[in-house]
Amino acid sequence: MTKLQKRNAPSAERNKVPIGTQLATILPQNAQVLEIASGTGQHGAYFAGLRPDIIWQYTDIDMDALESQKAYASENTDVNEDIGQLKLPLNLDVTKENWWQDLANFTNIYCANMIHIAPWDAAVGLAKGAGKLLRAGDKLCLYGPFLFEQDSAQSNLDFAENLKQRNPEWGVRELVDVETLFADNNFHLDQQITMPRDNYLLVFHKV
Template structure:
């Protein structure tokens, strides 16, 4: 029996369609979408299948994640889903020179702040004018009371790794601006998450 190397993230089944609805509105009709920190690969397969006009390029810095992404891709056999790239957002050089959109789901809070800095720098390098950078995950906002579940999640993350934790959306927008990325849209999502859309100036 061949081992199934596909990993599963329970949250994916819950959030993939609400995220897809935003992607349909914000992504271009054609071109290449780079997904940074693709994790299990489940989102990549779902989005590539639903958006056949786009080339979907998954990536991750973790070798086990890359194995899972490949396994999902091999099972799906989608012509517009590319093999995953080994990509660390922190790196000064990424293994892709250009993309028409960039998405990043649930990375900002489960990584050091340097990864978000690198994500913004990378987006500035590879995105053309007007292209979107779309983030999804939980954030803190000064003008909105943080849900108790998100506060508990933030504490749990910091116990696991002091460099992790929910980020203040204002701080994220502040580092995006010097990279030429303007905050255009914030969408409330299920389970106290947000989809945040930046666009390259």
């Protein structure tokens, strides 16, 4: 049997520490976390190490990403039983209709660096599904770069331009649009935490 390959993204290696420091205090005891767009799986593996009480569900649409997540999860669980802290990844596309319908019992949702590297529909799908899955008081954490109209960081304006060149449907999102989208799906923005390199951790709670 070939060994599963864990992938390593330098950016995830860098930002997992400051994000983990925040999440460790935000997530409730015994949180059941649904991660949307887990990428390599580095974040979940690191956060699960910080908080042995939580359960972490990996997901993505990309086959290589799912393979890497499985490699991280297999270090933490028996892949036949899937009883560990890191749950085997689910192939999940938040632009699909009713993507949330077979999922249950999550107390939190975490999503990093997806909504700018995907069409706006992905943000819409995330907010809609989160609104269906979470209950009043549950928290959703969204990490990445955001624009603040005329007060945007130059690095994020440059990044927005770069993304648009790569795909006209991608782009760093205006915080006000993201806040409105989530408000339309019954989420209130509680915290806007400034993170290294002009990134932010947004913490919403379901109303």
